[in-house]
Amino acid sequence: xxxxxxxxxxxxxPKVPPTWxxxxxxxxxxxxxEFTAVFAAAFSVILLLFLFALSQGKEAYEGxxxxxxxxxxxxxxxxxxxxxxxxxxxxxxxxxxxxxxxxGKNDVPRGAVVAALLGIxxxxxAIVAYFxxxx
Amino acid sequence: xxxxxxxLRVGRYRPEHAPEPYFDDYDVPTSDDxxxxxALNHIKDHIDGSLAYRWSCRMGVCGSCGMMVNGxxxxxxxxxxxxxxxxxIVVEPLRYFPVIRDLVVDMxxxxxxxxxxxxxxxxxxxxxxxxxxxxxxxxxxxRYKQFSMCINCMLCFSACPVYGQxxxxxxxxxxxxxxRYNLDSRDQGRAERQRVLELNNGIWDCTFVxxxxxxxxxxxxxxxxxxxxxxxTATRTLRSVVWPFGGRE
Amino acid sequence: MDRSPVAELSLGDILEDxxxxxxxxxxxxxxxxxxxxxxxxxxxxxxxxxxxxAGGFVAALLLPITVGILGIAFAAGWLPMEALSYERIVDLxxxxxxxxxxxxxxxxxLFHWAHRFRYTVHxxxxxxxxxxxxxxxxxxxxxxxxxxxxxVLLRI
Numbered sequence: 330x331x332x333x334x335x336x337x338x339x340x341x342x343p344k345v346p347p348t349w350x351x352x353x354x355x356x357x358x359x360x361x362x363e364f365t366a367v368f369a370a371a372f373s374v375i376l377l378l379f380l381f382a383l384s385q386g387k388e389a390y391e392g393x394x395x396x397x398x399x400x401x402x403x404x405x406x407x408x409x410x411x412x413x414x415x416x417x418x419x420x421x422x423x424x425x426x427x428x429x430x431x432x433g434k435n436d437v438p439r440g441a442v443v444a445a446l447l448g449i450x451x452x453x454x455a456i457v458a459y460f461x462x463x464x
Numbered sequence: 465x466x467x468x469x470x471x472l473r474v475g476r477y478r479p480e481h482a483p484e485p486y487f488d489d490y491d492v493p494t495s496d497d498x499x500x501x502x503a504l505n506h507i508k509d510h511i512d513g514s515l516a517y518r519w520s521c522r523m524g525v526c527g528s529c530g531m532m533v534n535g536x537x538x539x540x541x542x543x544x545x546x547x548x549x550x551x552x553i554v555v556e557p558l559r560y561f562p563v564i565r566d567l568v569v570d571m572x573x574x575x576x577x578x579x580x581x582x583x584x585x586x587x588x589x590x591x592x593x594x595x596x597x598x599x600x601x602x603x604x605x606x607r608y609k610q611f612s613m614c615i616n617c618m619l620c621f622s623a624c625p626v627y628g629q630x631x632x633x634x635x636x637x638x639x640x641x642x643x644r645y646n647l648d649s650r651d652q653g654r655a656e657r658q659r660v661l662e663l664n665n666g667i668w669d670c671t672f673v674x675x676x677x678x679x680x681x682x683x684x685x686x687x688x689x690x691x692x693x694x695x696x697t698a699t700r701t702l703r704s705v706v707w708p709f710g711g712r713e
Numbered sequence: 714m715d716r717s718p719v720a721e722l723s724l725g726d727i728l729e730d731x732x733x734x735x736x737x738x739x740x741x742x743x744x745x746x747x748x749x750x751x752x753x754x755x756x757x758x759x760x761x762x763x764x765x766x767a768g769g770f771v772a773a774l775l776l777p778i779t780v781g782i783l784g785i786a787f788a789a790g791w792l793p794m795e796a797l798s799y800e801r802i803v804d805l806x807x808x809x810x811x812x813x814x815x816x817x818x819x820x821x822x823l824f825h826w827a828h829r830f831r832y833t834v835h836x837x838x839x840x841x842x843x844x845x846x847x848x849x850x851x852x853x854x855x856x857x858x859x860x861x862x863x864x865v866l867l868r869i
Contacts, residue, residue, distance in 0.1 A: 339479040340562035340570055345628045347839035353535075356625065359673050363833050369772040370826035372780055373819050377862055379783070380815065383806060384868040387799040394797060398788045406784025413780055417773035423672060427691040454778035461782050462796050464805070629836050664844070668758045671832045694762055701759040 362419045368412035371405070421446040470494040470545055471552035472503055474515065475532075477563045485563065488512065489552060500540035500555060501529055504567075517567035524681060527617030531567050532556040537622035537679045559622040560631070574618055577634050581642040581660050586653025604649040611644035611689050613682040620676035620686050632665040636676035636686035639667055643689040658697070667693045761828050761852065768825025775818055803869065812866045820859035827851035 346352075350360040375397075382393035396402060425442035469491055477485040490511055492503045501519055508515050519529040522541040529540045534554050545553065561569035591598065620636035627633045642661055646654045661667050670690045677687040786792050795801065805811055831851040834840050840847065 336570075338564055340564055341477050341479070341483075341485055342562045343485075343559070345560065349625050349628060350837050355675055355678070356673070359625075360837055363671065363829050363837070366772075366822075366826040366829035366833075369768070369776060369822040370830075372776060372784075373822045373826075373858060375784070376779075376815070376819050377858065377865065380806070380819070380862065380865045380869065383799075383802060384865050390799045390802075394787075397783065398790075403785060403788045406780055406788065410777060410780045410785060413772060413776045416769075417777060420769050420773040423674075423691075426674075427688055427695065450774055450777075453774045457775060457778045458782060460805070461779075462792060626836055629839070630841070662756065662758065664758070668762065669832075671829075671836065694759075698759040698763045698766070701756075702763060 362415065365412040365416040365419075368409045369416065372409050372413075375406075417450065421450075468494055470503070470548075472500075472507070473552040473554045474504070474507070474567070475554075475556035475563075476515075476566050477557075478514075478565065487554075488515075494545045496544075496546050498545045500531075500533055500538070500543045500545060500553065503545060503553075504540065504555070515567075516565045525615060527615035530558050530617040530619050530622070532559055532622065537619035539617060539619070539681050542681060558618060560624075560628045561618070561621070569618075571618065573631065574616070574621065574635065574638070577638045578616075578641065581634065581638055581657055582653060583638070583641040583645060585645065585648065585651050586656060587650075588652045598650040600649055607649070608644045608647035611640050611647070611684055611686075614641055614644070614684045614686075615682055617681065619679045619681065620684075623675040623679040625673055625675070626669055626671060630665070630669060633669045634661070634666050636670075636690065637684075639670070639693065640684055640686035640689035643693050646693075661693060662697060667697065670694075761824075764821065764824035764855075765828035768821035768823070768828075771817060771821040772825055776822065779818065806866075806869050812869070816859070816862055816866055819862040820855070823855040823858040824852070827855040 350356045379393060379397075382389045397406075421443050424446060425439040428442065430437040430442065472490045472492055473487050474490060475485055476488050490503075490507050492506050492511075494503070499522075501522055504515065504517055504519075508517075517529070517531070519541065520526040521528070524539055524542045527539075530537060531540050532538070532555070533540065533543050534548065535556075537558060540555070555567065557563045557567045558569045561571070561573070564570050614637055616637060618637065620640075621627050624633070624636055627635050639661065642657045645651045646657060667690055670687075672687060672691055674687045677685045680686065782792070783797075787797055806815065828851070831847055834847050834851075835844070
């Protein structure tokens with residue numbers, strides 16, 4: 330490590346606090362953004378349970394649907410939804426930051442890329458909703 | 465803030481006197497066109513000649529005067545005193561680097577990392593001088609130009625919490641400069657650099673916090689350089705899995 | 714006047730003293746052999762990042778509406794009960810394309826979580842060692858989840 334390197338002069342190495350991510354607004358937003366992944370994984374688990382119940386037959390499946398409708402579970406789902414919306418917003422903004430799309434001589438402005446991703450999001454959501462509810 | 469005085473709290477570290485850093489408070493005359501560096505120069509010239517700090521061009525192109533100003537990495541030559549509405553203005557050495565003295569930090573780690581990523585043009589075949597220059601179109605220059613603006617001021621390192629937690633991390637400027645040479649049409653050394661960039665302390669340690677880009681005084685956007693490196697590395701690996709033929713690097 | 718020892722330091726001296734990095738510096742005359750295909754494929758980081766990225770897109774594009782429908786609209790009673798009836802859903806899910814879709818919907822966000830959480834443990838929770846253990850725990854969980862999803866989907 331750097332601090333053990335032989336030097337001909339003394340140095341002072343300040344300690345970095347482990348709570349760095351609480352200390353400024355941008356860092357707090359970053360930590361929140363990273364934590365949304367936990368809620369994505371939580372919903373993967375719920376989906377897995379959904380599919381497992383489905384594979385176990387009608388009674389098991391309907392039991393699962395009853396569990397899904399419990400107020401506590403609906404609250405959890407609401408938190409997951411909010412987390413996923415925050416994730417989607419930050420993900421689109423970050424994607425537009427990295428991905429440069431050239432049209433002719435110019436780059437597509439970042440705002441346009443985010444708008445396009447939002448458009449795709451709306452279309453995909455509509456298709457998914459159609460399959461779940463009306464198909 | 466118009467004509468008047470302003471209070472500066474400056475980080476000091478003088479190992480021959482005390483083992484721990486401390487602060488000294490100074491009262492400095494100020495005007496609308498003064499920057500933090502001017503205040504430091506006033507302190508050095510008129511109040512306390514023992515203050516140690518780096519500076520050079522005083523116009524934002526040399527990268528020498530990087531320091532923490534009120535907790536944010538700034539170039540002190542480009543930070544106007546009139547920006548601040550509360551006192552004292554706190555000036556500290558650049559965060560996450562060992563402090564040698566007062567506001568002077570040890571740059572060894574940064575310089576060593578520039579060497580490990582070989583931040584220079586690498587050629588497999590050197591053209592003899594008689595054959596003339598390496599020619600580039602404007603488009604070829606545009607590909608890397610933004611990343612070549614780096615002045616090695618290390619503000620991005622001080623803004624990067626990953627570097628703060630893990631000093632082995634190569635760091636934003638280093639990876640951005642490696643990316644700059646990878647994108648240069650004259651360069652033939654990408655394979656050599658990739659071996660360093662793809663280690664665990666390279667591009668993969670970055671979690672795209674993005675603060676490096678926010679503090680960069682030259683709009684280099686190191687965060688974009690790093691993420692694009694990840695995309696191109698992952699794409700190349702995927703392509704070599706899906707299509708393992710062909711001798712392309 | 715005697716020159717102090719510090720004044721005799723050159724930059725070369727300082728750089729020589731710097732501690733060894735993970736990478737050993739090769740002499741500049743040596744050219745690297747192009748890395749064999751096998752070694753390239755065995756390095757997992759690009760793959761983990763790729764899965765993280767794919768999972769991020771799935772979580773962003775597909776999860777909000779799925780949570781909205783399953784977790785809230787249906788649960789709160791805004792959807793007719795027959796919409797999620799056993800017969801209808803088994804019919805829907807039995808299609809092989811639906812199974813592929815659901816496999817991706819379950820697995821990719823897990824890989825997204827695994828990669829992000831691995832770095833959260835190191836950077837936000839401050840755990841600086843145990844790198845291999847944490848990586849194996851995170852990606853292992855995701856792989857287990859994906860395997861479970863595949864098994865369950867095959868049984869439907």
